[in-house]
Amino acid sequence: MGLAAMQRRGWIIFSHNSAIGDWVEHVQPYAAQIISDPKNIAAWLRHGGTWFAGVNILPNDRLGRLEGGPALSGPAINFITGLHGKLALDYAQISVMYPGYPAYDGSESEAAHRYREIRCAAHVDGLRPDGPDRRRYIYEPHQFVLGIPLVQTSEQASPMVVWEGSHHIIREAFRSVLNKVPVADWGTTDLTDVYHAARKDCFERCPRVTVWAQPGQCYLLHRLSLHGILPWGCDAIAPEIGRMVAYFRPENDGNLDNWLNGNY
Numbered sequence: 008m009g010l011a012a013m014q015r016r017g018w019i020i021f022s023h024n025s026a027i028g029d030w031v032e033h034v035q036p037y038a039a040q041i042i043s044d045p046k047n048i049a050a051w052l053r054h055g056g057t058w059f060a061g062v063n064i065l066p067n068d069r070l071g072r073l074e075g076g077p078a079l080s081g082p083a084i085n086f087i088t089g090l091h092g093k094l095a096l097d098y099a100q101i102s103v104m105y106p107g108y109p110a111y112d113g114s115e116s117e118a119a120h121r122y123r124e125i126r127c128a129a130h131v132d133g134l135r136p137d138g139p140d141r142r143r144y145i146y147e148p149h150q151f152v153l154g155i156p157l158v159q160t161s162e163q164a165s166p167m168v169v170w171e172g173s174h175h176i177i178r179e180a181f182r183s184v185l186n187k188v189p190v191a192d193w194g195t196t197d198l199t200d201v202y203h204a205a206r207k208d209c210f211e212r213c214p215r216v217t218v219w220a221q222p223g224q225c226y227l228l229h230r231l232s233l234h235g236i237l238p239w240g241c242d243a244i245a246p247e248i249g250r251m252v253a254y255f256r257p258e259n260d261g262n263l264d265n266w267l268n269g270n271y
């Protein structure tokens with residue numbers, strides 16, 4: 008485990024740690040309150056009520072502290088600060104999956120829905136489709152994705168999946184375009200075609216692995232890893248409240264060269 012594994016696989020999981028466990032114990036009731044607030048439900052419920060997206064909804068500080076609770080600490084945090092310096096977290100996403108995900112509610116095309124079911128809506132963060140033509144540009148250069156489960160579930164309860172090693176393929180694909188463009192213009196460079204081709208390449212060449220973790224554990228995803236969410240399994244076990252995970256996705260300082268080439 009550690010940097011070599013992250014470089015090779017594009018994700019790592021950290022074993023149970025009491026500091027993460029304490030953080031979860033403190034945060035979980037606040038998160039539960041947030042996801043049951045009708046205002047938040049109206050704003051964030053997607054896919055026929057089977058996903059609460061909750062982006063940047065937890066009002067934590069840059070160290071992960073919430074309402075006098077503990078800062079995030081432990082081996083995972085030491086690993087992150089070793090790579091990126093002092094923690095500078097964004098507000099966590101509180102993502103909750105419910106039985107039946109992804110239910111079809113007509114809010115996306117049938118093709119997009121099929122992709123969600125068959126390919127787990129696989130994507131690389133930070134390349135949101137833009138405009139009616141869904142062209143893709145870099146818009147949120149994250150440093151990493153840190154996932155912290157807030158409830159205990161079985162493996163079938165819509166876990167994250169990662170195409171292992173996909174960050175190498177994605178990086179090479181983006182470099183094939185961006186190496187010819189001054190970095191100041193990267194943000195306005197259309198990456199749609201190369202991204203679609205690279206994604207297909209990842210499906211063919213990379214094993215899809217399930218990231219299944221429990222409270223006290225956490226997982227770290229490389230910023231260029233292709234990942235998605237598995238549909239809810241018919242025999243999934245999760246608490247009434249749903250499969251609730253806190254995700255931190257802090258943006259870097261806007262240095263796109265670091266985002267693409269970085270030191271890992």
Ligand SMILES: [Fe+2]
Pocket residue numbers: 130131132234
């Ligand atoms: Fe994502």
